[in-house]
Amino acid sequence: MCGIIGYVGRDSATSILISGLRRLEYRGYDSAGIAIQHNGSFDIRRSVGKLNNLEANLQNGSIEGTTGIGHTRWATHGRPSEQNAHPHRSGDVVLVHNGIIENFLTLRHRLESEGFRFESETDTEVIAHLLSSAIKRGRTLDVAVRQVAHDLQGSYAIAVMSLAEPGRIVVSRSGCPLVIGLNGTGAFLASDVTPLLSHTREVVFLEDGEVGILQESEIQVFDPEGRPKSFQPETIHWDAEAAEKGGYSDFMMKEIHEQPQVIMDTLRGRFDYETGEADLPDLAMTKEELLNAKRFWIVACGTSWHAGLVGKYLFEEMVRRPIQVDIGSEFRYREPMIQQGDVFIAISQSGETADTLAAAREAKRRGARVLAIVNAVGSTLSREADGIIYTRCGPEISVASTKAFTGQVIALYLLALHVGRVHEVLTPEEGRWWLDRFLTLPGHVEHILKQEKSIELIAHQYAQKRNFLYLGRGINYPIALEGALKLKEISYIHAEGYPAGEMKHGPIALIDSEMPVVVLSPKDRLYEKSVSNLMEVRARSAPVIAFVSEGDHALDKVADHVFHIPDVHPLLTPILFTVGLQLLAYHIANSRGLDVDRPRNLAKSVTVE
Ligand code: AGP
Numbered sequence: 103m104c105g106i107i108g109y110v111g112r113d114s115a116t117s118i119l120i121s122g123l124r125r126l127e128y129r130g131y132d133s134a135g136i137a138i139q140h141n142g143s144f145d146i147r148r149s150v151g152k153l154n155n156l157e158a159n160l161q162n163g164s165i166e167g168t169t170g171i172g173h174t175r176w177a178t179h180g181r182p183s184e185q186n187a188h189p190h191r192s193g194d195v196v197l198v199h200n201g202i203i204e205n206f207l208t209l210r211h212r213l214e215s216e217g218f219r220f221e222s223e224t225d226t227e228v229i230a231h232l233l234s235s236a237i238k239r240g241r242t243l244d245v246a247v248r249q250v251a252h253d254l255q256g257s258y259a260i261a262v263m264s265l266a267e268p269g270r271i272v273v274s275r276s277g278c279p280l281v282i283g284l285n286g287t288g289a290f291l292a293s294d295v296t297p298l299l300s301h302t303r304e305v306v307f308l309e310d311g312e313v314g315i316l317q318e319s320e321i322q323v324f325d326p327e328g329r330p331k332s333f334q335p336e337t338i339h340w341d342a343e344a345a346e347k348g349g350y351s352d353f354m355m356k357e358i359h360e361q362p363q364v365i366m367d368t369l370r371g372r373f374d375y376e377t378g379e380a381d382l383p384d385l386a387m388t389k390e391e392l393l394n395a396k397r398f399w400i401v402a403c404g405t406s407w408h409a410g411l412v413g414k415y416l417f418e419e420m421v422r423r424p425i426q427v428d429i430g431s432e433f434r435y436r437e438p439m440i441q442q443g444d445v446f447i448a449i450s451q452s453g454e455t456a457d458t459l460a461a462a463r464e465a466k467r468r469g470a471r472v473l474a475i476v477n478a479v480g481s482t483l484s485r486e487a488d489g490i491i492y493t494r495c496g497p498e499i500s501v502a503s504t505k506a507f508t509g510q511v512i513a514l515y516l517l518a519l520h521v522g523r524v525h526e527v528l529t530p531e532e533g534r535w536w537l538d539r540f541l542t543l544p545g546h547v548e549h550i551l552k553q554e555k556s557i558e559l560i561a562h563q564y565a566q567k568r569n570f571l572y573l574g575r576g577i578n579y580p581i582a583l584e585g586a587l588k589l590k591e592i593s594y595i596h597a598e599g600y601p602a603g604e605m606k607h608g609p610i611a612l613i614d615s616e617m618p619v620v621v622l623s624p625k626d627r628l629y630e631k632s633v634s635n636l637m638e639v640r641a642r643s644a645p646v647i648a649f650v651s652e653g654d655h656a657l658d659k660v661a662d663h664v665f666h667i668p669d670v671h672p673l674l675t676p677i678l679f680t681v682g683l684q685l686l687a688y689h690i691a692n693s694r695g696l697d698v699d700r701p702r703n704l705a706k707s708v709t710v711e
Contacts, residue, residue: 554685645662
């Protein structure tokens with residue numbers, strides 16, 4: 103996600119902005135820029151790539167001025183480029199923005215019809231032109247920000263300067279965090295507290311709809327109706343490293359807890375509730391191409407392959423379409439029967455996984471249309487694919503993939519809905535029915551996260567075991583695989599995910615009192631079969647950790663531990679079970695004193711064979 107920084111005071115702004123952006127690098131970015139206001143003009147410098155490139159740009163002439171804003175961009179609309187980098191300017195206004203403006207295309211078309219010329223592909227530039235237009239009509243900057251906010255749908259945190267109001271920065275937010283602070287030299291703003299800690303620990307977190315005015319020796323806050331709001335600064339006790347982790351002990355836990363937001367961001371602006379359809383403009387595939395596709399394929403690796411397996415059940419059960427799911431390293435060396443016009447879906451958080459890239463290139467060579475479900479904007483896969491669905495997770499720092507998996511499954515829900523409506527397998531009413539349920543998922547995940555302590559207690563009991571077995575059926579067989587992978591890769595305990603019905607064909611020989619067995623048993627048509635598998639395990643003295651639907655207490659006396667997830671449609675259980683299993687793996691690894699963010703032998707992106 104993007105990073106914002108700003109300063110107005112008596113010191114030179116440039117060095118404060120650059121050091122502030124450095125403290126925001128952990129958020130991930132692909133371009134950066136600053137704007138300094140001085141003597142009635144703006145000096146704007148922007149560079150693609152890392153901050154070193156921006157600093158090199160500044161070597162070509164330092165910038166005077168004590169009022170400025172800066173930005174590190176994690177691209178969502180428009181590829182990484184200098185034109186798309188922030189700050190963006192329109193007339194006497196310059197701003198930086200974090201968030202996603204869902205209705206930016208409508209606003210852009212309206213502004214273009216009013217004669218505004220756009221220089222970038224970003225949603226942000228729309229805000230700059232709207233503000234410039236309001237100021238030309240005589241509004242002060244803070245009033246303009248409050249008025250323009252009413253036009254915006256989506257999420258934003260913005261910092262704005264106007265040549266008409268030197269020595270002043272106006273900020274506002276909705277759905278994206280923004281924090282401000284003051285010390286003896288001036289006023290500061292940022293996306294999170296990390297860059298502020300070296301200047302002040304007394305900060306104010308703006309609320310949605312509020313507007314702040316920062317001046318050298320004063321910060322003011324106004325409520326959404328424009329009334330002055332009194333505020334009591336909070337004192338931040340974190341050190342900078344803790345601040346980068348949002349106060350969590352490591353990135354993995356932070357990213358597990360970011361999943362409700364990831365679901366909302368990945369869904370945001372990608373459906374039309376009236377028609378019950380998904381709206382995927384970057385798919386770059388016509389309805390005819392989707393209708394005429396002879397076969398659908400999914401290829402991925404690791405956790406992304408597990409998401410692809412979930413996609414198989416979605417395509418078969420939501421839209422009645424067969425789909426072939428393969429591991430990248432296998433697909434690339436087979437003689438796959440892929441043909442002209444097939445739809446090939448490559449899933450990858452990094453967009454740089456060598457096996458997945460090779461498979462996608464092979465599919466393209468054989469005439470398939472390649473669609474990427476990818477998190478990293480501007481990655482190799484995103485540039486080589488014909489169509490894209492970005493997962494909008496922000497950078498995933500921890501090597502163990504958590505929020506990216508959730509974003510991938512949400513993208514697959516949207517894709518399945520899209521195919522289902524295009525193939526007219528789903529009616530508009532059914533499409534709305536599914537959208538209603540997708541929109542309940544953030545709340546359900548929050549509900550599970552609130553029960554973390556009970557999972558932690560279970561984890562501590564089994565942290566010294568040497569083997570685990572994870573059992574699931576149907577759409578939760580891939581979740582058994584994912585839960586086992588999470589445990590393996592961060593706790594170094596051997597764990598196998600298995601289709602529950604397959605246990606009697608071999609693995610049951612492994613079961614004894616030293617092998618905890620995790621059983622996923624939602625209230626679905628396979629429930630009774632899952633319960634009988636659980637009984638088989640129990641009869642062999644294995645400790646059983648059962649994940650079941652809320653309201654189901656039939657296993658309370660059978661399993662050693664029962665964890666309840668919200669009682670939802672069976673096709674919606676994968677993400678909910680996965681969050682529980684992420685927490686289980688995390689707390690087992692944590693109680694073993696291991697580095698959950700950087701497990702031994704693993705790389706975040708496997709760019710080699
Ligand atoms: C997941 O926890 C692992 N770190 C790994 O399996 C990962 O999912 C796999 O390497 C694929 O990476 P990608 O999604 O970036 O392609």
